[in-house]
Amino acid sequence: QVQLQESGGGSVQAGGSLRLSCVASGNSLGSLSMAWFRQVPGKGREFVAAIGWPGYTARYADPVKGRFSISRDVPQDMLFLQMDNLKLEGAATYYCTATRRSSWCWGKPSEYDYWGQGTQVTVSS
8 A cells, every 4th residue: 555645735926936745655665656647627637747666767748848857766755846937727736646567658547556635736927
């Protein structure tokens, strides 16, 4: 069993930066691939970024390429998302997620096994 807890959400002005964190706890945390998704009311969860085990590879959704950066600290079971130059459309609830699969479809929510409760990000003009 794996538990995920996000933090770092808040309110920022357009063009500003924010860094999200996610800590994993539980049993058998090794070999987890992880990702960030985001969701707004009335819409499905949208893929943001993913990182493999132990963190050598990463993939980003087109809307955030060049502005967001995903990373992880394996010894501390931590996942991060550095968000720079935030735009209004970046406002959403951001979710941390993980899978034990070594190969998977990065942007498909059903491929992931564990989810955090989400952390809200608000962007103002």
